[in-house]
Amino acid sequence: MGNFKYLSPEWAAEATRRLQEDLTPEKMKHLTSSMTTVYTNCPDGQERTVYYRLEDGVVQEVSLHQEDAPQAEFTIKGDYETFAQISRAELKARAALMSGKLTLKGNLVKALRLAPVVDRLNEVLATIPTDF
């Protein structure tokens, strides 16, 4: 099996499959929430958004958007390359936020409480063989 192209429809489908398979509702603390990650300066110069929706700890949706992303409870925004570094485990998401490479919109108190849950989600995404 070849690698998935980062942020392609195939990558999103694989992400959904792995997240649903690997993350139990208990592991995800029965969380109901939504999050978008906004990638600026993609290789083609465009901006892309990935929308994640969880209901009762189950990932229901991972979808790609360019201009019509749904509203989410949390939005994390940053350079494509920053997200790529995080996915390649070259940079910790927390360090990227603390240094301002990523910006977070949404209630920080809630976000801190949910950070370990999001880390679990990122750990699964990092297992996808990806071409950046």
Added chain:
Amino acid sequence: MPQATTMQDDPYFIDFPQRIRDIQAAMAQQGVDVYLGSRLRTLSWTLDAFCPWRSHVVIPTQGLPTVITFVIDAARVEDDSWLDEDHVWGYGPMGGQDQISLLCDLILPHLPGGKGTVGIESGMATYLPEGNLTQYEYERLSAALPEASLANAHNIVDRLSLIKDEGTINRFREASRIVDVGHQAVREAIQDGGYQGMTETEIAGLAAYAMRKAGSEWEWSFTGGNEIASGYRTGLAAGACTPASRRELRSGEPLMVDLHAMFKLGLGDHAHNYLLGPASERQHWHAQNFVDLVDLCLKTYRAGISPTSLADELLDFCEERGFAEYMVPGFEHGIGMMGDEWRIGLNEGPFPYWTDPEHLYQAGEMVICAMQYACPEEGIGFRYENPILVAEDGCEAMSKFPLGIEEI
């Protein structure tokens, strides 16, 4: 269980949603599109929560306010406040989560096209933790909201918070009852020679312990919590600020005990004085002067008088009795929920951000009746403080600890 007082039949109930609506009505009158409160007094008065970390409250023209505070304290502020999780945000050193970014996120939706007036709180104060907008905050917000104008609007909250409602008054009554418990504990500890070997800090601590047991949240005064002075420290010239020191109490000296308790942001503040025996005739003379003056002052307070007329009357009395040179010529300071201390009334006097000497007291206002007697050359002085509620025909002194300077 959340700490907020939300039941209308609770004696400490305050209608905070109505306070917000009152602010919003005043904003409409003054052409303010969004109000940015930063002063500790504004935070207490609008949120019903103590905000010890730098915090801001954003009040739109309609709907609920949102507060931002240091993330480590946001959940506790929410628990204490009447506001829910979606209206108490935490800030932190993180992209998009710093104070200015969050404030812009909260303010911009209320400024169509980014244009409009943001009411801010600016000025100066004798009170260090007043919390006016800093120059840095002003510059950063101005840069982030280039089409908006920032206009000083603190008079909105100052005007609305001047007359105290029943819930606020009851909170002050309870805080004052707790202070009386502290004074009783001090009296029991120092009587019959019990003061020997004690230090000022010990007096402050045992009072604090008694008041905490009785329900006080903290010894709220920024002047050092419970202020205790003994010996010459009671008589420091104009010295109405004496954080407790390690000085040991000694016989033949005066002792001043100024206690502070907080109950649901209502503030107890009462000073009582002793002579640690044996006391000299001269010390008793000083003491009687002070007690008589306090008594006269409490009988003089009523609606319609002003700080100037009160001072004139009381200083005449001091002159007649021959102790005018020992009196600090001020007899009160302002008070409100936590953070509202010092200035009385609005910013209308000849000296900006000081009490207007011609301010006419109205029924329902509260002040701390505060008097300081100091005779440095004899190493003796006394202090009286007590929250009072001004009425049409007099005043209610909230601390009930008996007035007097007894020889212990």
